[in-house]
Amino acid sequence: MRLYLAVARASVRRHVTYRAAAFAGAFANIVFGLIRAYVLIALFQTKPEIGGYDVAAAVTFCFLTQGLIGPIAVFSGGLPEVAQRFRSGDIALDLYRPADFQGWLLATDLGRAVPDFCYRSIPPLLAGALVFELRLPDSPALWLAVPVTAVLAVVVSFALRYLVMLAATLLHDERGVSSVATILALFFSGIMIPLTLFPAWLRPIAELSPWAATIQVPADIFLGRYHGFALVAVLAGQVIWALALLGLGRVLTARVRRRVVVQGG
Amino acid sequence: MVDAVRAYCLLARTWTRAAAQYPASLAMLTLSQLVITGMDAVVILIVFQHTSSYAGFSLPEVMFLYGTSGVSFAIANSTIGTVDQLGQHIRAGTFDAILLRPVPALVQVAADQFSPRRLGKLVQAVVVLWVALATLDVDWTASRIALVPVMIVSGVFIFGAIWVLGATYQFFAVEAAEAMNAATYGGNFVTQYPLSILSRDAIRALTWVIPLAFVNWLPALYILDQPDPLGLPTPVQFASPLVALVLCLIAALVWRAGVRRYRSTGS
Numbered sequence: 001m002r003l004y005l006a007v008a009r010a011s012v013r014r015h016v017t018y019r020a021a022a023f024a025g026a027f028a029n030i031v032f033g034l035i036r037a038y039v040l041i042a043l044f045q046t047k048p049e050i051g052g053y054d055v056a057a058a059v060t061f062c063f064l065t066q067g068l069i070g071p072i073a074v075f076s077g078g079l080p081e082v083a084q085r086f087r088s089g090d091i092a093l094d095l096y097r098p099a100d101f102q103g104w105l106l107a108t109d110l111g112r113a114v115p116d117f118c119y120r121s122i123p124p125l126l127a128g129a130l131v132f133e134l135r136l137p138d139s140p141a142l143w144l145a146v147p148v149t150a151v152l153a154v155v156v157s158f159a160l161r162y163l164v165m166l167a168a169t170l171l172h173d174e175r176g177v178s179s180v181a182t183i184l185a186l187f188f189s190g191i192m193i194p195l196t197l198f199p200a201w202l203r204p205i206a207e208l209s210p211w212a213a214t215i216q217v218p219a220d221i222f223l224g225r226y227h228g229f230a231l232v233a234v235l236a237g238q239v240i241w242a243l244a245l246l247g248l249g250r251v252l253t254a255r256v257r258r259r260v261v262v263q264g265g
Numbered sequence: 266m267v268d269a270v271r272a273y274c275l276l277a278r279t280w281t282r283a284a285a286q287y288p289a290s291l292a293m294l295t296l297s298q299l300v301i302t303g304m305d306a307v308v309i310l311i312v313f314q315h316t317s318s319y320a321g322f323s324l325p326e327v328m329f330l331y332g333t334s335g336v337s338f339a340i341a342n343s344t345i346g347t348v349d350q351l352g353q354h355i356r357a358g359t360f361d362a363i364l365l366r367p368v369p370a371l372v373q374v375a376a377d378q379f380s381p382r383r384l385g386k387l388v389q390a391v392v393v394l395w396v397a398l399a400t401l402d403v404d405w406t407a408s409r410i411a412l413v414p415v416m417i418v419s420g421v422f423i424f425g426a427i428w429v430l431g432a433t434y435q436f437f438a439v440e441a442a443e444a445m446n447a448a449t450y451g452g453n454f455v456t457q458y459p460l461s462i463l464s465r466d467a468i469r470a471l472t473w474v475i476p477l478a479f480v481n482w483l484p485a486l487y488i489l490d491q492p493d494p495l496g497l498p499t500p501v502q503f504a505s506p507l508v509a510l511v512l513c514l515i516a517a518l519v520w521r522a523g524v525r526r527y528r529s530t531g532s
Contacts, residue, residue, distance in 0.1 A: 024444035031447035034467075035455045039312070042462035046316040097468060179297035186304060193308045197315065 003099055005106040011111025013131030020120035025070060029120060030127040033066035035134060040194075051203070057223050058194065059237050060135045063128030064219045071113040071150070072118030072157045072214050074185055077178025078164035079105065086169050086260070095257060102162065102249055109158040110151070117150065138224050145231055149218040154239040155216040159245030160185070166252045170259070190216035210241045272368040284380050291382060298385030303458060306331060306393055307381040317452070320459045325400040326489050327458065331479040332394025333413070334456035337420025339387035342449075345425045346383065348432035349449070352442045355435065359479070361529050363438075370524055375416035402491075409488045412503070416484035419505035423480050426516035427452060433516075436523035452477045461494045468495055479508040 001247045015022075037059045044055040053061070065148065082105065085091045095101060098197050128134055164181040168174040186192055188211035195216045206212060217234055220226065226234050266520050278314040286292050309331060313324045322330075351374055356359040363373045403409065431445030452475065460468050460482045472478040472495065 018440075019441040020438075021443060023443040027444040028446040028451065031451045032454065035451060035458075035463075037466075038462045038467075039458055042320045042458075043312050045320075046318070050315055080431070127517060144436055173290070176293045176297075179294065179301070183297065183300050183304075186301065187307075194312055197311055199314055 005109040007110035011108045015115045026120045026123040029066040033063040036062040056135045063124045067124040069119035070116040077182045113154045150198045155242045270427040279377040280379040294382040295385040302386040328397035331457040335390025340421045341424035343383035351432045351441045352435040353418040377428040420480040422509035426512040429516040433523040479505040
């Protein structure tokens with residue numbers, strides 16, 4: 001455990017260096033948050049309530065989800081850095097380490113997410129609060145649940161991206177696999193439009209998908225849509241997705257380990 | 266100018282041939298571009314699931330805005346979009362090599378990594394525009410018909426100029442590349458919708474500061490016979506070519522100033 005903490009800490013330190021780039025990304029997220037908010041405001045002028053959201057919830061949703069793009073790494077597809085190491089052969093080094101391959105990468109990814117939460121999640125929320133009236137968590141239990149769901153969201157997102165990386169390795173096609181993964185992540189996470197606005201037949205499928213657990217679920221918890229038992233249940237849902245996807249990743253890792261061919265020299 | 270265009274075509278053809286070496290990969294990337302960018306159209310369809318009139322616009326009218334913005338943007342993006350990689354060239358030191366070659370630096374940077382896959386976006390935008398034109402309930406007078414190609418071409422140059430201006434910014438702040446996405450991709454995104462959904466001040470900013478309103482919004486007001494929330498005089502709705510010209514001149518001047526200011530990283 002100490003090893004993984006050290007790995008995570010090193011990863012935090014490495015990513016803190018890219019502060020300027022992170023703020024530049026946050027700026028783009030803010031602008032998109034503003035546009036998306038105005039798009040939904042115009043829609044909510046025709047109806048005061050759609051799918052359990054009112055206009056304040058919808059506006060807050062826009063800035064929350066834009067803030068999650070960085071930490072959840074929505075646009076990254078898989079784990080491009082690791083895929084690059086498979087290509088260069090450096091992966092042999094990673095597989096030889098006296099540490100768990102998946103655990104090492106998870107620690108690295110959690111470490112990466114910490115500065116992203118600071119530099120890319122908070123600025124959009126602050127900017128949104130300056131322009132609009134946002135809906136903030138209204139109970140201590142929710143304030144406690146928000147960091148928990150945020151971390152779980154990163155873990156689920158990592159587990160998904162890890163699977164994508166393995167699939168890319170097995171199929172020898174990084175770009176194709178990761179673009180399919182990006183399409184699914186964009187559509188089913190709620191980043192384009194809240195899943196609550198989806199047509200009735202598609203909404204339950206989207207809401208039960210693992211991608212919803214990375215963006216839609218944390219945003220809904222922040223918005224106070226779940227209390228008491230329901231809150232525990234959705235958090236448990238995130239845990240189940242995290243464990244299931246990480247478990248699948250472990251099984252496949254064993255297969256990749258046997259199949260990976262390192263071209264030496 | 267002719268030489269520059271010829272050099273650009275040569276470089277673009279070279280990169281296309283390089284990309285065509287992997288036809289399956291190219292096809293898949295083009296398709297994924299089509300789907301990813303087409304998701305914005307799906308969002309519009311979902312919005313219209315809940316209402317038939319959005320900010321006073323019907324679905325075909327919003328699709329018309331989406332299509333014109335998308336076609337302009339896709340053409341600008343595939344021809345000059347890679348200028349946003351300028352920061353990479355500066356960091357890697359390859360910009361030094363670019364400056365040494367007897368071809369304008371902007372042409373080289375714009376043609377670099379040219380890939381037909383970006384045209385995936387063009388395909389879906391053309392389809393949406395086609396459907397919009399077929400279903401629009403508009404009295405197609407000669408001036409309205411003529412304005413459609415004029416606004417699309419003007420839009421290409423406005424987006425292109427914004428791309429160059431955004432890239433030039435990287436001469437001054439290499440790390441800030443992503444902030445410029447707000448003006449380029451954000452500009453495409455916001456012009457897919459009636460600008461009247463924004464606050465008055467935001468519309469003014471998008472008219473006079475970053476003139477994205479001239480890409481499609483102002484000419485579309487004339488074509489669709491919709492009221493202008495700012496109440497600007499009608500000639501403004503025909504001013505897109507002029508705005509595109511001025512913006513391109515500004516972009517060219519700023520680019521030159523940026524190149525003159527450029528200092529090699531020296532590593």
